[in-house]
Amino acid sequence: MSSQLDAPFTRITNEILEEIAKRKFNGTQYGIIISILRNTYGFQRKSHGMSLSFIAEATDTKKTQVKRELDKLIEMKVIKVYAEGTYTTSREIGFNKNFREWQIEDSTLNRVHPKKSTVPESEYGEYPNSSTGGVPELGYQERKSFKENLKEITTGENNDFEKVNKEYGRIHQCMGLKPSDWPTVTALLSKGVQADLIINVMEEKHAKKVEDGGKVHSFSFYTNAIKEKHKGIGAKNSRMSIFDELERELG
Structure with missing residues (x-):
């Protein structure tokens, strides 16, 4: 199996990867971030229309769990909303690469509860091949391993x-x-x-x-x-x- 630098890959600066690795995101939040990066930076675009069902399918996580954690990421300004969804189109979202704008309290990251959901109820639509099961959030060792391998996974040089x-x-x-x-x-x-x-x-x-x-x-x-x-x-x-x-x- 050969690795070639000119193969398709997701272009992410080391500085951003290091900042993501430093923050105490939970397993679901990491999955959402990677999925959004893959479907935006991975296609040389800053944002893309992505429904809850799409992200749930990409991360193999329940839509209710994706909704809860995506709400937190948007409130913390890690994920940006570029355009609201309609009955026929998904909401356009993207990763906020300006990490200085992030409003994160590491000690309370997993206890943030938005007063109002940022995800419209229409985003609960069905998605082809959607998973009916979820995965538990990563424990400390799994999260540590994920951080250590984050750069290798997202660059996708192979x-x-x-x-x-x-x-x-x-x-x-x-x-x-x-x-x-x-x-x-x-x-x-x-x-x-x-x-x-x-x-x-x-x-x-x-x-x-x-x-x-x-x-x-x-x-x-x-x-x-x-x-x-x-x-x-x-x-x-x-x-x-x-x-x-x-x-x-x-x-």
Whole structure:
């Protein structure tokens, strides 16, 4: 798996990453921030229309939990609202890179309760493939590990990862992989699984799932099939190498 500096990546300054890492955001807040960065800076834009359902899908978190923590982030001026949503369009939001404007009290960060919700009730609309489950907020060790790996996750310099991410978005008609799926994809690629193999499995199994009237909710649906196909190709290549050696020996 090669890493190329000219591959697609999310352009974020080290200063901003360091500021994010210093703040005591909870797990849900981190997920929301990364999702917004990925869908704005990752596409060379400062803001984008994103509904609660979209962010909930991207972070694998319940919409009620996303609403609560997004309210806090907006009140603390970490996330900016560029345009309010309508009945046909999602509210346009973005990350406030001017961290000096952030109104954060680290000791009370997780106890902020906005008097009035900043998220309109219309944002509770359904979203294709929306997750019905949530994830618990990260504990201290998980949050510490997340901070330590934040820069590596968000720069996204690996070409194979970006290729899989882009194709996942095309196949599922979404913005790309959920942040919770990034470690699984990265692990598969690091073990030598080809990006094209992953994409082929996704296309085949997704088509079959849709044909049967079902929906794919996360990348984990494909993991076992990818491992089996990779194992099969490895075994086939091993047998071919033996036959090649015999052929060479027999002249």
